[in-house]
Amino acid sequence: MAYDYEKSIRPGKLPHIWCPGCGHGIIMKGLIRAMDTCNLDRNNTAVVSGIGCASRLPGYLDACTLHTAHGRAAAFATGVKMAKPEMTVLVVGGDGDGTAIGGNHFIHACRRNIDMTYIIMNNSIYGMTGGQFSPCTPTGALASTTVYGNPDPTFDIAKLAIGAGATFVARGTAYHAAQIDKLIAEGIQHKGLAVIEILDDCPTTYGRRNKFRSVIDMMKRLKDIAVPVAAAAKMTPEQLEGKVLTGVLHKEERPEYTEQYAEVIKRAQGV
Amino acid sequence: MAKKVALMQGNEACAQGALYAGCDFFAGYPITPSTEVAEVLSIELPKIGGKFIQMEDEIGATAALIGAALTGAKALDSTSGPGMSLKQELLGYACIAEIPCVIVNVQRGGPSTGMPTGPGQSDMQQAMWGTHGDHAAIVLTPASCQEIYEETVRAFNLAEKYRMPVQIQLDEICAHMRERVTLAEPGELEIINREKPSVSPADYKPYDATKGMVPPLATYGSGYRFHVTGLNKAADGFPTTKAELVDAEERRQIDKVMFNLADIQKNEEYLLDDAEVILFAYGSTSRSARYAVNELRKEGVKAGMFRPLTMWPFPDDRVAELSKQAKAIVCPEMNLGQMVREVQRVAQGRCTVAHIGRVDGEPINPGQIIDKVKEVL
């Protein structure tokens, strides 16, 4: 039987705004399956995003949804979670939203280890504004503001998250669709700040400029560069050149922020 | 029973007023001269099971404020000039998404880092126009510790009633001076809480204004699943670019304030009945102005003071009337000409409008005001 996505989609909100071939829709389907796996009560689930193509996702989901300002999703979500810790809080957004303008909120959410799951849809570009380079655009790549090749070094989002203190960090790709829900579900079940980076494609503003002839070519690239962590352990540095690791990259236990604050309340009340 | 009276600083009175109003969430970032508001609430909020969070910057603080407010919290944030500049984008978000919350700006010298420990009143126009796009603003300007306490309660009430951000504009002098404050007994001051939807979750539209200009606001996690966005939206909360829907929503969000001026505006009128020269003053400057009025009266000059406690929406009607009565309106402000522009706009040349500006970090003293009054009369 075909999976029933409809029950999680807001009635009347489709079709979505994404271009044909855009990976964002694949990730949304993975997220819906993960919400199901975790039996999330949509009345008690907040889905918070910033601004960008990726950030339009919450509008389609039948939950408590908050489409905020560019880069600020993690901070809005922190307010929701802090004020109502019993809610499940999911943050979704693009690479630009999360790591450029929102970088400060991103690292501090990781540092606090507040119990939220942050899904970054990394298509290596500012899609919505027409393809300017983001902190995740490969050096040398072409973008509307780097027609001579991108001079900027590139963020490794997973390393950034681990360095900042996230206690669950995973990476998947839009090609490996069947893995997306598993990674997100594990992130939701993890207590603390979970970052799930999904490598994604933007055929419209990145693919065309960077000589990908079709969406299939872009998907093939995702397939080719991804190496599961277990397989990577058996590979040489030369073999790993140009590859990215996928799967659960980091997992640790550390006190969660709202639980820490519950202790503050106890101390303040002298109990 | 004896009333609870305490000697406290303006910033502390603000925190106490917030607690009385039912504030249960604070998010902020430290900045002089506002920090005591945060410090007091970091101690007091956990005692009542409330939440205090120090965010990574002022933008994050306003973001957290809005997120918390959507879960039903009554949320406060305090800052000063540089922080207020950072907050502007999200202040606009709270306007368009209609999120009740209160932001305190303890004004200091500026622009930029300016004079962190010196008083200023230079953010008065920013309070109205700082965020981009057309919007309404409610901005309160108390002038004593007692008034800061009570006006903070009123700020929360207005935020909840009109479902919007309300700003309290203090200045460093009001924020740091210490005065006797009589704390209200429970039930003594009116407390207003936002209207919750009376319809079922299935029928709920977060911007449905058919029953009144301020639509009820549901709470995340209470069974109502709704969408909030900073995009122009229709009654159901989802983005729209339909011209007539956008126009109607934009206008309603301003009209909900402008059609309720009698409820929102508040002024003090001091010896105005026969006044020929009127001081238009607010915040700590109004304290010098009151002294000046008394001195001028002793010398036989018919002086009076008009003191807005609600600065925005600006008291157009009353100032227009006063401009017909007075020979001159004199506006002392710790800036180089901000609210005087509104007085001039409204007076339309019917009387002399003069300004006394000071931006050297020193308060405007009564002598300066008296000299100016004598000069214009």
Ligand SMILES: Cc1ncc(C[n+]2csc(CCOP(=O)(O)OP(=O)(O)O)c2C)c(N)n1
């Ligand atoms: C404060 C602010 N600055 C700039 C923008 C313009 N802007 C909108 S979306 C966007 C980039 C989005 O890129 P990303 O987050 O990677 O999402 P994508 O569109 O690629 O999915 C930018 C720069 C904005 N909306 N707000």
Ligand code: SF4
């Ligand atoms: S512009 Fe790119 S990111 Fe945006 S919807 Fe189209 S393909 Fe997706």
Ligand SMILES: [Mg+2]
């Ligand atoms: Mg992107």
